[in-house]
Amino acid sequence: MAERGAPTGAMDDVEAVTRAVLTASRLLVAVSARSLGEVEERVTLPQLRMLVVLSTRGATKLVALAELLQVAPSTAMRMVDRLIAAGLAHRQANPGNRRETLLQLTDEGRRTVAEVTARRRAEISTIVERLAPAQRASLIEALTAFNEAGGEPPVDAPESHPLG
Numbered sequence: 001m002a003e004r005g006a007p008t009g010a011m012d013d014v015e016a017v018t019r020a021v022l023t024a025s026r027l028l029v030a031v032s033a034r035s036l037g038e039v040e041e042r043v044t045l046p047q048l049r050m051l052v053v054l055s056t057r058g059a060t061k062l063v064a065l066a067e068l069l070q071v072a073p074s075t076a077m078r079m080v081d082r083l084i085a086a087g088l089a090h091r092q093a094n095p096g097n098r099r100e101t102l103l104q105l106t107d108e109g110r111r112t113v114a115e116v117t118a119r120r121r122a123e124i125s126t127i128v129e130r131l132a133p134a135q136r137a138s139l140i141e142a143l144t145a146f147n148e149a150g151g152e153p154p155v156d157a158p159e160s161h162p163l164g
Contacts, residue, residue: 021146027127035120039112042086048116050079051088051105055113059092059102088112
């Protein structure tokens with residue numbers, strides 16, 4: 001149903017933007033999958049997502065991690081167990097509440113996130129370099145608005161966020 005007061009053709013614009021975003025999403029998923037190339041025997045894309053959350057958040061309780069990933073706590077626990085077995089994460093007692101356990105990356109987990117992110121950043125940079133400067137400026141404006149509408153916080157500097 002069209003919104004009240006929406007200009008004629010607005011729904012067509014929404015559909016066109018939705019198709020363009022879905023296509024871009026497909027490209028970004030492919031880039032993400034390729035960036036896992038050297039670690040894919042140890043880490044799946046959902047596990048990488050968990051590693052990235054732990055990388056950006058630091059020590060995190062399981063329930064909070066499950067909420068951030070929008071998965072059931074039991075699913076998060078199985079993922080954590082696999083990451084611990086792979087040497088990428090570890091559990092530690094919460095110093096503020098000894099009954100709670102915090103999950104954290106190991107040095108190997110941090111290296112894995114950094115390597116995958118570097119490959120992803122390089123491939124995205126290669127794609128962006130193919131755009132004209134005006135297209136890059138438009139893309140920044142459009143993606144910033146899209147991220148804000150979706151509630152995704154901005155990345156201030158390449159070093160500040162592991163997804164780059």
